[in-house]
Amino acid sequence: MPNVDPLIYGDTGVARLNVEQAINLALLEEMRRDPRVLIMGEGVATKRPEFIREFGAQRVRNTPLAEAIIMGTAVGAAASGLRPVVDLLFAPFLTYAADALINSAGKLRYLSGGQEQFPLVAMSMTGAGWCVGAQHNHNLEAMFVHTPGLKVVMPSTPADFKGLLKSAIRNLDPVVFFTDLGLLYQEGEVPDDPEFLVPIGQACVLREGADVTLVSYAKTVQTCAQAAVQLEQLGISAEVIDLRSLKPLDTATMLASVRKTGRLVLVQEASGLCGLAAELAAVAASEAFSDLRAPVLRLTGPDAPTASSWALEQAFVPQVEQLVQAVSALVGTPCARLAS
Amino acid sequence: MPNVDPLIYGDTGVARLNVEQAINLALLEEMRRDPRVLIMGEGVATKRPEFIREFGAQRVRNTPLAEAIIMGTAVGAAASGLRPVVDLLFAPFLTYAADALINSAGKLRYLSGGQEQFPLVAMSMTGAGWCVGAQHNHNLEAMFVHTPGLKVVMPSTPADFKGLLKSAIRNLDPVVFFTDLGLLYQEGEVPDDPEFLVPIGQACVLREGADVTLVSYAKTVQTCAQAAVQLEQLGISAEVIDLRSLKPLDTATMLASVRKTGRLVLVQEASGLCGLAAELAAVAASEAFSDLRAPVLRLTGPDAPTASSWALEQAFVPQVEQLVQAVSALVGTPCARLAS
Amino acid sequence: MGPSSFSMPSSAERMHWLEMMLLIRTYEEQLAELQTQGAPGTCTCVGQEACAVGVVSALEPRDRILTNHRSAGHLIARGAQVWRLIAEVLGRVDGYCKGHSGSLHISARELGVVLTSTIVGGELSLAPGVALAQKMGQGEPGAITTVFFGDGAACEGIFHEALNLAVQWQLPLLFVCENNQWQAMVHRLETMSEPAISHWARGHGLPVQRVDGNDVEAVYAASRSAVAAIRATGQPQFLELITYRQRGHYEPDDQTYVSAQERAHWLERDPIQLLRARLLDEGGLTEDLWHQMMRAAGEQIATAVAQAQASPWPTAAQLTEHVYA
């Protein structure tokens, strides 16, 4: 249940909210700002009686259990002047909505020669944490990054959830918005300014460092941050970058960092093959080649579905110790090429 | 219409067939060999009256126009002892089949702890050549490479089409089989041996070279081959690798080549972000880092849907001249790192 | 409200329908001809002109239309500039979609045509959202949405989902199934029972009319009553138009898989010939006028082809335009 009464704010201009609250706050503010915004999904209305009270049942809609038509309806509504936000619950359910997202939302602006536009947001959750197994937990964000015409966002802090969701709702392109469910109840300071926006396509340097650049998004940003603390104790200074947006991808921030540190380690929970880490490694191997002093490393989930068993679910996700070890080895290794 | 009468073979043990014929020959041989093999899809039977005559209507099935249930039925049938091959026509239609492919075929062996298996093949076509636009032409093979539990194949020669489709049908895992429609009527020599198999997961070195490695798959393998001829005239010796299978991905063949040439250029028709070229660049930047003498380049389709207009459709695909130019620049450039 | 509550269309109106159906057919045959000269193939609506003209004539400019790969009739009946349609098919910059679409995805905002989907069912996927926006006050008051789709599309799950949503959410949406007996190379009776489409629709509890889709007057009457009911109640309606795909699925198509008997049966019921015979009978049309009409249609299309062919090709600079806002 959302708990986003503005009164929770003090004079400080910030409130302590968890991610779920930050999301609801963003929805609330944007629905207040723009009467074209509506939310739809299975249980969206049941969970938000106070939204119905404020905005009416027309703008807060439970749907039949039918993801394809939920998504298609959002696409049609967006083409016709509304600003739909749909909650598809869990990322694997996006497969039912894949035609509407990929063939319609992603392509029809282009195919119409720019006549149509599709300002909509498709939300879903994924990631380890609830032992729900592979039909609920599948980090498939890379599929939508690969798809032309879509934008993709996957924040890691409550403030970014608020700021990026608001930007997504205001964006004129379709935005696929992923919530790492492992972060849902994590708290953080969130600005109460209803004009607080985080621009889509801007990464953020979480921590500065000189020896190695760690790039990640969602839950594993914290893995990087924790590893950086341990690495510091080993005398290794790690810069940590939170991508926040996956498309457009802020490669400039990464490249600037790599030019400084000369070493790059990419961390993601998603399986590795053709994932975000692959894309970033490719960009670095092309654009920052002469600055690289060591092989580019990826630490990713395995090429496997996620298991339900807690033990396996946790083992799937890159671990702080693994990362510390990999980075130490990387920094310790003399660069073969320079040495040769 | 298939035209795969074995009598077309002379004594040579090879026949000149186009890709469409090679595919039908593979289907014919495997249906003769294994009574569990059946083919299903919209128009699959209409196109193959002689298959119906030989194998009966039970094993050669037109389906209702409903990709989700076509694919799901294949998954269920595979779990129950059959070896279904489904023709989903065009790659964008895989979005309707995405749940069955991704959440069922890809995951259920794992989720069952190894009890179930899904020996099936899902075929579709994509690529520039027919001016059909983005809802028929979308190279989305990377999505299925990213997906755990699936294998992915995308050959470039009639012989490989035959050999890989036969291997796919015999494979115990679900295989997503893509046909570049630009290749459909290209001819080549195809062995008539019904035991001629091309193993899934083995790339092939099409041409040896010393200065640069060009890696591609499907239609753009020929782009690489043609570029290599032109490059030779410029005094640049290019090695050309045809991946053939996209998953498992034969990185060993690529790495061996890069260790020799020190330069890597990856070419694909698909959009770049999180595509196969990104994956291969990442592997090289990690595994062959110290052998690389120049930035790793990618030449890919843009981050855009494909247009129908012939002019735009052709411009979407990497061109020989672009590739020659990019490689010349790459080889000409002194390695900044070595120089510094 | 039955069709009887409308005044019968005037003779002039029906002459106009005949002209429009003829223009559509001439357009389609011209494109088929262009295909043999190297232009991209198309899915022609030859044999289904009465569906397009009958339904679209019952709509108003404020209404919205979504359609499928066989959309030329709907677009022309809606008043599309034929030369810009041809330019689009040929991939030229003056096409409605600058050559991005080709024949298969044409939209034309100025005509209220939101979408041509060549993903079978894509039109059904988006239509409820377009109608929802109308219901929620976007666009002109009282406007409705019409979605054209084939018998094949009715096999896709999205058909079921779209009908259920439209009924539950009470959307101002007219479903028009052009049941032309074929789904590419598969006869529809291989995929469903004879009355399946109407039965499926009735299972959703909305009003369903099953109409001779080759009789433009019947189509018009059914459409008028359905449209009026939607405007009055805000609730969806369903039309199944029984018709026939005369030229095959996609140019070229030799239709060797089609029974000669079936074809002959339907060619006798050609929608243009039906209306023509009726008007000749009634005296509004003469053989002379008919030949004038044919000539006019031929000339209009020939001019349009020339104008379309004069339109430039897009340049590679256009390759990444209009992907994002």
Next chain:
Amino acid sequence: MGPSSFSMPSSAERMHWLEMMLLIRTYEEQLAELQTQGAPGTCTCVGQEACAVGVVSALEPRDRILTNHRSAGHLIARGAQVWRLIAEVLGRVDGYCKGHSGSLHISARELGVVLTSTIVGGELSLAPGVALAQKMGQGEPGAITTVFFGDGAACEGIFHEALNLAVQWQLPLLFVCENNQWQAMVHRLETMSEPAISHWARGHGLPVQRVDGNDVEAVYAASRSAVAAIRATGQPQFLELITYRQRGHYEPDDQTYVSAQERAHWLERDPIQLLRARLLDEGGLTEDLWHQMMRAAGEQIATAVAQAQASPWPTAAQLTEHVYA
């Protein structure tokens, strides 16, 4: 063939059903309890035990079953070892799926349970293929497939596609919709009309029975006749079982969104109490026997929990096992 052509189940048989229903409920309540202690949540079938027991009792070992996230009743009625189910829920190696599945995707080949799908509709997606394999000679002759799914799943397009395929291809498939009034946090009447599911199914032209899903005898009788008809004709049949989800969607669920009146109405119609009262009435059951039954179920479950909890956790080595052949 009507239910009357079967001999009524014996008193012993019905006593056995009561035991089974009680075992299922005790299992579900135990899992709910374990959840409060940190075990993963589950979707319990409390209130729907008569559906599971009534249908599964009408099947034979050669038959195949596919089901959804609310599958414990079907598994237990089919003879699953309860301790291995619990081990699976707890993520231990002795679970049916080695801990890969958890509660939501359990399959058990030895029981002929091909799939538990937690993608709503996944079971409908695979079921026709399982039946097709039977029809084409895989497995034992005369075998049929049963697919359990919810009222919510009937809203997914795959429902329409699966029904159409099963009818067109004449597949030996029994569709069992457990209409429990809820779809997670959405009441089904927000998503469909009262009789929608049966109407949709009838639109497909297959035989449909609408049955009181809380009356195990009625469920059994309907299932017996449907199964016999499928074996005799090779054609699909459809059962809609009207029932109620008593405990909420997923543990824990406070059900604040459910009307007290609705709950009260259905709790009065509890399937276990119904059968118990009937058997007490008839004299086959005594209060003493009932208490013995309860105690036995409790003990069986307690033993199973202990055994499951003793099962080891998987090690990380198992992380990439069974992804590929």
